[in-house]
Amino acid sequence: MSYRVGYFVGSLSSTSINRILAKAVIRVAPDDLEFTEIPIRDLPLYSQDYDADFPPEARALKDAIAAADAVLFVTPEYNRSIPGALKNAIDWASRPWGQNSFDHIPAAVIGASIGQIGTAVAQQSLRGVLSFCNARQMTAPEAYIHFSADVFGEDGSVSNADTEQFLRTFMSEFRDHVQRVLTVLPR
Numbered sequence: 239m240s241y242r243v244g245y246f247v248g249s250l251s252s253t254s255i256n257r258i259l260a261k262a263v264i265r266v267a268p269d270d271l272e273f274t275e276i277p278i279r280d281l282p283l284y285s286q287d288y289d290a291d292f293p294p295e296a297r298a299l300k301d302a303i304a305a306a307d308a309v310l311f312v313t314p315e316y317n318r319s320i321p322g323a324l325k326n327a328i329d330w331a332s333r334p335w336g337q338n339s340f341d342h343i344p345a346a347v348i349g350a351s352i353g354q355i356g357t358a359v360a361q362q363s364l365r366g367v368l369s370f371c372n373a374r375q376m377t378a379p380e381a382y383i384h385f386s387a388d389v390f391g392e393d394g395s396v397s398n399a400d401t402e403q404f405l406r407t408f409m410s411e412f413r414d415h416v417q418r419v420l421t422v423l424p425r
């Protein structure tokens with residue numbers, strides 16, 4: 239049995255270090271996790287005016303989450319919070335009222351920053367949002383990645399053995415978390 243993981247990259251940057259981190263965690267993830275990116279780039283800004291008739295980009299977002307067993311958020315920190323593009327995607331997915339795509343979904347959060355605290359504040363903010371959306375979050379281990387181009391290759395390779403093992407453990411714990419949640423709350 240394998241688990242389908244839909245992952246969000248919270249950055250729209252063509253040189254995103256969080257996209258590199260996403261590649262790195264996919265490389266070291268257990269074999270029974272299958273990854274598909276859930277794109278957020280082309281979503282319009284959410285408004286309740288759309289609730290009666292979602293545009294194709296938003297329907298695709300909700301379909302992608304529905305097709306996933308779990309979601310993984312790989313996000314930068316912007317001004318000590320969540321990037322607007324990611325928050326916009328979450329707002330879309332949480333609506334219309336009564337059709338919240340994140341209800342009971344197994345979830346995990348990780349992020350990389352060039353700053354020393356490695357997206358810790360953004361992750362706390364994201365965790366609050368996901369709590370309200372009723373996602374089943376992995377609470378430990380936490381992963382605040384201080385990004386260095388000396389350690390992370392653009393292809394997601396990790397040259398520091400301790401960092402690679404840390405990411406491997408994080409993803410192994412995520413896999414176990416997904417299995418535990420789905421045992422109680424099958425999708």
Ligand code: FNR
Nearest residue numbers: 249251253254255256314315316317318351352353
């Ligand atoms: C940042 N950056 C940043 N870093 C951080 O550690 N804490 C922060 O609050 C912020 N705030 C912030 C705001 C904005 C608008 C930008 C553009 C950047 C720096 C950030 O860590 C760096 O740009 C990363 O490269 C962003 O991740 P991606 O987009 O490369 O994945």
